[in-house]
Amino acid sequence: MDTRNIQYFMAVFEHLHFTKAAEELGISQPTLSQQIRILEAEFGTPLFDRIGKKVVATEAGKLLRQYGTKMLQAELDAKNAIKELLSGERGTVRLAVLPSDLDFQLVPLFVQFKSKYPGIQLQAFSTIYIQEEVLNHKVDIGIGLQGPADKRLIQIPLGCEPYHLIVHSASELSNRKEITLQELQHHSLVMYPKGYLGRDLVDEVCRNEGFELTTVMETDSATSLLQLVSAGVGAAIQPKGLLRQNPERPDLVAIPITGPIPVRHLELMYCADRFISSSQQQLTNWLIDFFKKGLATKK
Known part of the structure; x- marks a missing residue:
């Protein structure tokens, strides 16, 4: 044929x-x-x-x-x-990651990777549909929220990351050592729109506790969320890693959430029946090491 x-x-x-x-x-x-x-x-x-x-x-x-x-x-x-x-250390790797991770976590890793493997072309795509992109062969590797086991995929856990409340340093909440989600029912919040992964994680925890949080503004960009917090529009519920990768933002403070906590579990995935090139394997190893070390420092 x-x-x-x-x-x-x-x-x-x-x-x-x-x-x-x-x-x-x-x-x-x-x-x-x-x-x-x-x-x-x-x-x-x-x-x-x-x-x-x-x-x-x-x-x-x-x-x-x-x-x-x-x-x-x-x-x-x-x-x-x-x-x-025939060509040695060359090739192209297509990577799908969540928007906030691409914006705030992975660029330094990409710079290091390119320096060590200049012959490898890396294409990074921002999407919330990680698993679908991998299964449809639109990308080679994906990093997203951990899902149910799928025999079509190789799924490698990368660790977990609890969400924090991110507030402006001038906020009345900035001196708090910890806070519960229930206390945020009457505070101004800026969040992702409903249907986005980070928002769904928070909403599910609140729903299980019998209440719902309301927002004063919503945006699908993690960068915009931090800018809104910096402008005093409201507080955001996001992984602390957003600030860890933005040390130039001293005006923002991350407060641990206690009680029921939104936690995101990350995994790296690729198709089980795909050929894995050495360039893909190199990037996979770097990503696993990067995330496991990074998430370990946040605990």
């Missing part, structure tokens, strides 16, 4: 439109249609139903999409493995 035809099939499956798929592939629409017919003849069954101008994948087409993804990935892995064998 020609994997080129699998690529053609995947393009049609994604667009469900032969003309758009042909434009993306850089071939003519009749050529694409012919190649799909060849593939359908090889399988002995239609892969798409053509109802007027509408294209719908058949059950056979849906199955081929599932296995076709693995076939194309296996071909890419083989090419990468041979390329790595």
Whole structure:
């Protein structure tokens, strides 16, 4: 089976439109249609139903999409493995991380890594959909919140990090040695919008205790949250690591939360059936060491 035809099939499956798929592939629409017919003849069954101008994948087409993804990935892995064998310490690593970790934790590590491995190209992406990006082969490695065991993934625990209340040094709360979430019901808070991982962690703890926190302002950027706290708009509930990586922010104070505490458990993940290049392995080792050392210093 020609994997080129699998690529053609995947393009049609994604667009469900032969003309758009042909434009993306850089071939003519009749050529694409012919190649799909060849593939359908090889399988002995239609892969798409053509109802007027509408294209719908058949059950056979849906199955081929599932296995076709693995076939194309296996071909890419083989090419990468041979390329790595011939070129030595070179390669590209795609990394997905949570936005706050990319903004506040990992840039110093990236600088060190680039200095030691100048031939390796690192591509870092900010997203809250870590597991999906890894499983869909959009990235090679992901660092996100620990989830249920998945046999499709290698999941390596990196440690846990309790949340703190971050306030301005001029706040009436700044001298507190500790504080409970219940006490924050009547204080101005700036937080992520509902549905974001950090917000959901806090909301779940509060919900289990029978109350809900309200906000005066919401933003999806950790940098913006710290700026709002610095401006005196409100306090934020965030990992203390945000301040550890921002020593130039003496105007902000982190207060430990007692009682039920929001805690984020981090893990590194990559697909179990993927070829792991030496460049990916090097970065994986660095990330594991970086997070485990960093989280250990916060306890």
